[in-house]
Amino acid sequence: MDIVHEDLVPDPGLDREEMLACQDRIRERASFQTPRSLIERLSADDLIVAGVDQSFPDDDVVSAIVALAAGEVIDRAVVRQPVQFPYIPGLLSFREAGAALTACTALDVELDLLLVDGNGRLHFREAGLATHLGVVLEQPTVGVAKRLLCGTLVDPPEPPYPTGTRVEIRGGEDTPTARNKLLGVAMQTRQWDHPDRHINPVYVSPGHRISPDHAADVVERCVVDRKLPEPIRAADQLASEAARD
DNA sequence: GCGACAG
DNA sequence: ATCTTGTCGC
Numbered sequence: 001m002d003i004v005h006e007d008l009v010p011d012p013g014l015d016r017e018e019m020l021a022c023q024d025r026i027r028e029r030a031s032f033q034t035p036r037s038l039i040e041r042l043s044a045d046d047l048i049v050a051g052v053d054q055s056f057p058d059d060d061v062v063s064a065i066v067a068l069a070a071g072e073v074i075d076r077a078v079v080r081q082p083v084q085f086p087y088i089p090g091l092l093s094f095r096e097a098g099a100a101l102t103a104c105t106a107l108d109v110e111l112d113l114l115l116v117d118g119n120g121r122l123h124f125r126e127a128g129l130a131t132h133l134g135v136v137l138e139q140p141t142v143g144v145a146k147r148l149l150c151g152t153l154v155d156p157p158e159p160p161y162p163t164g165t166r167v168e169i170r171g172g173e174d175t176p177t178a179r180n181k182l183l184g185v186a187m188q189t190r191q192w193d194h195p196d197r198h199i200n201p202v203y204v205s206p207g208h209r210i211s212p213d214h215a216a217d218v219v220e221r222c223v224v225d226r227k228l229p230e231p232i233r234a235a236d237q238l239a240s241e242a243a244r245d
Numbered sequence: 246g247c248g249a250c251a252g
Numbered sequence: 253a254t255c256t257t258g259t260c261g262c
């Protein structure tokens with residue numbers, strides 16, 4: 001994987017206004033449609049999907065990326081560098097993308113798709129971490145978040161949702177550029193049998209070069225026995241253990 | 246001014 | 253994200 005748009009790499013040194021302008025440019029370049037070539041690959045049994053995730057030991061950021069095909073790890077990379085920007089909702093890319101991009105560059109295998117911890121189009125300016133990475137790398141990406149950042153659930157059922165439930169998330173007052181647009185879906189990837197206590201859904205959104213439906217399809221396919229898709233779990237695990245040494 | 250807010 | 257033991261429920 002290579003950085004295609006060096007000028008769009010999020011710079012932690014920019015001021016807030018410049019960061020917002022950068023995200024506006026990302027939104028303008030992002031595509032939320034699935035290319036014909038990817039649609040064909042989505043049904044292949046050797047689909048190559050990677051997950052990327054970050055951990056923050058002390059004042060460093062560790063980024064780990066793990067690529068899987070047919071349930072097997074086929075490539076991985078880990079990078080560590082000083083953290084350069086704080087966590088600010090809506091500006092996550094400026095904290096995590098630098099390290100994540102370096103990790104992506106260190107990967108040898110060519111991916112069909114990259115799963116990212118966080119949002120894609122499900123973002124105040126439709127430019128979440130998954131979208132930013134996708135545009136800079138010109139790589140199909142999907143965002144998977146554990147909590148809802150913005151947008152409104154359309155006709156949500158009463159929790160707990162049964163496994164397989166998908167609820168549309170559309171833009172509202174908090175997403176001025178995407179009013180009433182389909183930004184992503186709340187997806188129940190796993191659920192307990194008894195409504196005693198329940199598992200929350202994950203929030204899936206297209207990052208770049210994929211549609212909301214196909215994004216959800218891929219996440220569903222990558223989920224094995226857990227709430228989160230395997231590539232992200234593997235990356236999460238690798239980033240955590242790499243943070244200890 | 247108040248609320249809401251991925252990791 | 254990170255700091256951290258026990259503990260509730262299948």
